[in-house]
Amino acid sequence: EMSPEEAAFQDKVDADIKIEPRDWMPEGYRKTLIRQIGQHAHSEIVGQLPEGNWITRAPTLERKMILLAKVQDEAGHGLYLYCAAETLGVSRDDLTEQLLSGRMKYSSIFNYPTLNWADIGAVGWLVDGAAIMNQVPLQRTSYGPYSRAMIRICKEESFHQRQGYDIMMKMAQGTPAQKRMAQDALNRFWYPSLMMFGPSDAESVHSAQSLAWKIKINSNDELRQKFVDQTVPQAEYLGLTIPDETLAWNEEKGGYDFAEPDWSEFFQVLKGNGPCNVDRLTARQKAWDDGAWVRDGLMAHAEKKRAAKVA
Numbered sequence: 001e002m003s004p005e006e007a008a009f010q011d012k013v014d015a016d017i018k019i020e021p022r023d024w025m026p027e028g029y030r031k032t033l034i035r036q037i038g039q040h041a042h043s044e045i046v047g048q049l050p051e052g053n054w055i056t057r058a059p060t061l062e063r064k065m066i067l068l069a070k071v072q073d074e075a076g077h078g079l080y081l082y083c084a085a086e087t088l089g090v091s092r093d094d095l096t097e098q099l100l101s102g103r104m105k106y107s108s109i110f111n112y113p114t115l116n117w118a119d120i121g122a123v124g125w126l127v128d129g130a131a132i133m134n135q136v137p138l139q140r141t142s143y144g145p146y147s148r149a150m151i152r153i154c155k156e157e158s159f160h161q162r163q164g165y166d167i168m169m170k171m172a173q174g175t176p177a178q179k180r181m182a183q184d185a186l187n188r189f190w191y192p193s194l195m196m197f198g199p200s201d202a203e204s205v206h207s208a209q210s211l212a213w214k215i216k217i218n219s220n221d222e223l224r225q226k227f228v229d230q231t232v233p234q235a236e237y238l239g240l241t242i243p244d245e246t247l248a249w250n251e252e253k254g255g256y257d258f259a260e261p262d263w264s265e266f267f268q269v270l271k272g273n274g275p276c277n278v279d280r281l282t283a284r285q286k287a288w289d290d291g292a293w294v295r296d297g298l299m300a301h302a303e304k305k306r307a308a309k310v311a
């Protein structure tokens, strides 16, 4: 049975009226949003690491400037999202501590290494491609601050995807060795990219409630299907092969049939056992520790000002 407040809340959601920070909301709605927005923010921040790894080794000055700008954009996305989460009554420090202690997640994709320059192309093309597929509908999510953050983020994200595809074009049309690198990057990033959309609908614990609350607009499998349908022709244009022998156009459904990723690998990565989980959290812990003097300085300054005011 829904309480009268809950029924009024659901009516607003159903009528596509945005929920704002001071509005009444069910505790579960607040908790789910903190989890999802917080994980999303952490993903943007941790997501800087695999690409940051290649800034010093970008092949030209132009590529270096573009990659630097992209990685900076991701820091900005993280900040918008932490601010959106803060409107729900959680602090950014608290979210960071939850990330570092392993109580909060970040996207599985960032636990895979970027081994060479072609990987930076594949990350932009596939990882940002998957990110946009998920984030465009989130511009219509029911929570106002999250939806407004998504509008700004999506504009930059589409530039990111294009820069990745541009790298892939250069590599795929380059020497035979460069084309082999592009194919190898696609081979390694294909299934991890499919995993970004989350477990199958049957395994997705949060989907039903999140869809009813319009925190999510589409199910995990719907978005995964759309991503495959969009990406296959892009791979064909590059002259590259999707590493899935079962991939076939299905006229009846108007989409591709494709192989599921290895879900046992996905759940292992979520448990902390992916190739780079330890490295990523070590890097974030070091950044947090190295920044302690800034936080201490700000606190000391605020304390001094407060004392001066009292006196």
Ligand code: FAQ
Pocket (backbone or CB within 6 Å): 035, 036, 039, 040, 041, 043, 044, 047, 048, 074, 105, 106, 107, 108, 109, 123, 127, 128, 131, 134, 195, 196, 197, 198, 199, 203, 204, 205, 206, 207, 210, 216, 220, 270
């Ligand atoms: N990785 O019940 P569901 C980017 C967890 S894009 C890790 O289906 P939900 C841009 C899930 O949290 C990447 N964990 O969950 C960029 C839950 O565990 P919990 C970030 C995952 O929330 C590009 C459990 O599995 N984007 O950063 C993943 O309804 C390039 C059950 O799953 C977003 O976060 C996963 N892939 O649906 C930056 C978008 N999938 O918490 C740098 C917003 C699921 O109960 C470079 N988020 N889990 O312990 C969403 O849309 C949703 O949260 C989903 C998952 C669709 C990811």
